[in-house]
Amino acid sequence: MSERSITRRLTLALSGALAGFWLLAAALGAMVMQEEFGEVFDSSLQETAERLLILVVDDVESGDEPGSNLRFEGVVPASGEEYLIYQLRDEKGAVLLRSHDAPEAGFDAPLRRGFWRGSDYRFYTATTEGSEKLYLQVADALANRREALVEGSMALFLPVLLLVPASVALVWYIVRRTLKPIDALRQSIASKDGGNLAVIAREGMPRELLPIVRSVNLLLTRLKAALEAEREFTANSAHELRTPIAGALAQTQVLIDELPGGPRKARARQVEASLVKLSHLAEKLLQLARAEAGVGAVSTPVDLARVLELVVLDFQRDPEGAGRLQFHRAEGAVLRKPASEDGFAIALRNLIENALVHGDPDVPIDVRLERDGTVRIINGGPLLADWELEMIRKRFGRGRTTAEGSGLGISIAQRLLAQMNARLELVSPPEGHAGGMEARIKFDQQTG
Template structure:
């Protein structure tokens, strides 16, 4: 917007200046023509009494006008004989048209101009003819059009030449003024860009210009409504998770007790199937609730958090629930930390899903290794057959599962990517794992 505004103002200003100069040249040409014509007329009329007195003194006034005299016309010796150019030339003619007197640069032959008072022009000169009272003497003064063209040309140069410097200077001034004028717009834009699920603080509208204050007020109202909706959704999700887990867990416990009481037979087998279905339902409900929490934006926060502690807690939970805790290996570089404005709940869900996938879908008997390097990503590596790029892209889709016989809902990676997107992080999947011929590796990058 700033660039477009600067260019538009510069082009508009340049066009208007050029238009003004063009119109000024037209007016200047007309005014110069009037000035030159006035000078031409004044010169001719002032010469009339001088020439009449000179001719009477010489006794040339009243000479035969039949053209029988062979004397050449008298040439006035002026400063022009030194090579200076005469802007005005003239001839003094009698009623027969014979040239009696001429200026230094005037031709010896008579001008092809009628002997009558007033203006007359040809392709080269503008003439003015003046005469005395008894019309015995005609003074014809000529002004070359090239003199007028030269004056207009020099005037045009004098008008256009400053524009070469004024246009870039004006462009710079426009740039400075526009940048200063739109600076509040840029500040408002940056303030709005920082607003998300983790930063709902209102914008300070008092520091903005009056024209932008309604926008800031509207954004603040919208964020207030959004914050209220997010809080209500998160509260509903949390309550729903508790209410949904309880009946499923109760039904699963009752089913397990029923299995323990039944003897071998079809009833015990059916009760086992019910237990397996309730276990799958519990797992699916857990994933759906995690996905719902991810959609609610729990991964966004504005407070720095030490995620290293969360990493230890999640792995400890896995070790306590595993039949073979030695299969899960944690390798941490001494002094490595993971601190940033990240949600503890979101990171715990991300880590739990990735570790669970590694344990469930990894090659049985092979260890699952979790790496935390100083300043690097969190890496989860497990044994698995080598996968193609197409297969890696496929398992990222919601409800999509790879070539595995293990149970699962196909939601784990979708939840992970959703939460990492809210945390300004990303998930990278590698197969084979780095430094191996096979295996599977998931990397969590947090910026």
């Protein structure tokens, strides 16, 4: 399930709410406008009918004889479409006078004073007083009213449709600015690890976030104290163990030289092997403590290619690695990065030791420095599955091997390299090989 963004949810919710309110307001405005338009049109219709009745009746009464205007078409023809049409009718419904666009047949409206709504028109009938009543019916086309309502509604809705995208952008901008301190706090918390446990600055934080910052800082302080105590204990313990272990190992070796051959000498050699293993473990614990303390992170670029050459040369001088270690530096290869020389050397030694101990003794170990600054350490051996590669990455993790070791070497190297903005890749088999493993060190380009 993908992570849901608070910014996105707030933007959508607020924009949807604003758009909904605007559309509702526009709809209510259209309803009110329809009612007001009806009142205005009805008022105009009634006023027109009553004033026109006086003029038409005078025109009829001024004729030579009653009914002389029955077929009178003498109303001045309209220059365009008329919005209002009318008919003057007698009590029998006959049309005495009509406007230019009015039909010849009588309107489908009753002959009585007041308003009447038909299928296509809204009528108002005005009547005269006296024995012979005349009826003036003025009609207003409903299509004209609908057209006015549609145009008025569009005048309300179009600005809303134009403002909705602008409101979405404005809401997104406001939400982003409002949630910026939360994002800054999230990034500050996400950056915390064993090498960065500095407290989070409270300056500029909103009042609502201060309790969270206070709690996180308290937790970081306690965690930092616990980790420092653990590292100090590990480092002190390993350091204090080195001297007595070295003394016991020396005494054991003297004892082995003095003892004659037999079971006692064999047991003494077993004690020597155990002390060597214990000394190696103490050395690894010291390296682990230094890695946990963040010794690999520095800001000044150094020549790590020289460090690589020195480490390889040191192994080549060792009787155990003599003849097994090969070094190849590509032409023009440069490795200058902001990293600790000591920390890089520790990482290299652990990776090369891992290749020497667990690799096939009959296959040379190939250490390469490529043109792009990638360091490759290739050793022979069986093909390793992905789960085995993941296992040996873990602290005290060991794969299918009977060789002695603490299971800390790759974990220490991985920790130190991460502090140098480098990543450790484990590949099996290496490119061009049927088996074995390759430890590949790649630095981020921006750290060069």
